[in-house]
Amino acid sequence: MTDLGVGVCVVTYERRGFLRRCLMSLMDQQVAEVIVVDASATPAAPHELPGPRGVVLRYRHAPWLAGWMTRSRNEALRHVDPWVDVVAFLDDDVEVRPGWADALRIAFADPSVAAVAGRTANGLPGEQRLRGPIGRLHPDGTLSEGFAAHPDQPLDVDHGIGANMAFRRQVLGRLGGFRDDYPGTAFREDTDVFLRVRAAGGRVLFVPDAAVDHRGAAHVHGDRFDTRYKYYARRNHVLLLARNRGLGSPELRAYLRGEVDRAVRGGQLPLPRRAQRIGITAAGLVGGLLAVPGRARWEPLPSPRVGLLANEIRERLA
Numbered sequence: 001m002t003d004l005g006v007g008v009c010v011v012t013y014e015r016r017g018f019l020r021r022c023l024m025s026l027m028d029q030q031v032a033e034v035i036v037v038d039a040s041a042t043p044a045a046p047h048e049l050p051g052p053r054g055v056v057l058r059y060r061h062a063p064w065l066a067g068w069m070t071r072s073r074n075e076a077l078r079h080v081d082p083w084v085d086v087v088a089f090l091d092d093d094v095e096v097r098p099g100w101a102d103a104l105r106i107a108f109a110d111p112s113v114a115a116v117a118g119r120t121a122n123g124l125p126g127e128q129r130l131r132g133p134i135g136r137l138h139p140d141g142t143l144s145e146g147f148a149a150h151p152d153q154p155l156d157v158d159h160g161i162g163a164n165m166a167f168r169r170q171v172l173g174r175l176g177g178f179r180d181d182y183p184g185t186a187f188r189e190d191t192d193v194f195l196r197v198r199a200a201g202g203r204v205l206f207v208p209d210a211a212v213d214h215r216g217a218a219h220v221h222g223d224r225f226d227t228r229y230k231y232y233a234r235r236n237h238v239l240l241l242a243r244n245r246g247l248g249s250p251e252l253r254a255y256l257r258g259e260v261d262r263a264v265r266g267g268q269l270p271l272p273r274r275a276q277r278i279g280i281t282a283a284g285l286v287g288g289l290l291a292v293p294g295r296a297r298w299e300p301l302p303s304p305r306v307g308l309l310a311n312e313i314r315e316r317l318a
Contacts, residue, residue, distance in 0.1 A: 011039070087168075087317075135158055238256070
């Protein structure tokens with residue numbers, strides 16, 4: 001076992017019961033620190049914040065970050081201590097399984113590994129079976145997921161899932177943290193940081209033994225897969241491709257064509273549902289293209305962020 005220090009960052013918003021269960025699951029993990037960034041309206045009471053034995057839990061109440069999960073992640077990076085080698089992020093509605101932190105340390109013992117996507121189990125029958133490529137960006141601009149699968153060994157991937165992800169601290173430092181302007185459900189903010197790691201020459205590994213159980217908490221506003229979610233899924237995906245592949249990329253063109261084609265065909269949907277799907281798709285794609293000016297260009301953007309906060313994070317994690 002390596003002696004790499006693993007720091008854990010948990011961002012939360014109005015889900016105290018889930019947060020407590022998440023922190024309780026860290027009790028027997030050998031971690032260096034735990035940072036909680038809480039965007040809830042009122043601060044948590046001490047009894048709601050159980051910490052791992054012998055580890056200081058740093059709590060940051062930041063209600064001004066409500067609705068901006070990725071900005072909460074960057075706020076956590078502003079407080080990472082110097083003895084942390086690996087920065088892991090957990091959603092507040094997951095519980096880590098035994099051996100999670102050890103699996104991260106084993107993976108990062110390989111100096112070529114810059115980031116790890118951990119397994120995120122949802123409790124669905126058969127989800128552990130490998131049915132296709134995990135975590136890949138395809139030539140048509142779509143993404144494969146499969147992060148609940150359990151392959152026999154770690155696999156190289158293009159991206160991971162924000163509920164359970166970890167990075168070498170120097171890598172996040174060089175990137176200047178997360179791009180924090182994926183609004184709404186923050187859809188694709190996790191994919192973005194992994195693609196930037198890959199573009200900078202880093203290796204991303206899917207590690208099935210770094211596993212968590214995802215409890216799927218309800219969203220504070222709206223249902224998990226409501227119209228708002230579907231809109232931002234397309235809007236943010238367009239921005240993701242424009243930034244990381246470029247406006248002139250074949251992936252972006254293929255994604256736009258494919259989404260339009262899938263919406264128009266509509267399968268066996270009744271006409272009202274098909275019209276609704278066409279409307280949501282059109283709104284999402286147009287919204288993504290309107291978000292591009294100033295945020296993307298013809299060629300892929302450089303991986304490092306710029307700006308005062310990016311520089312602060314860069315200095316903190318250097």
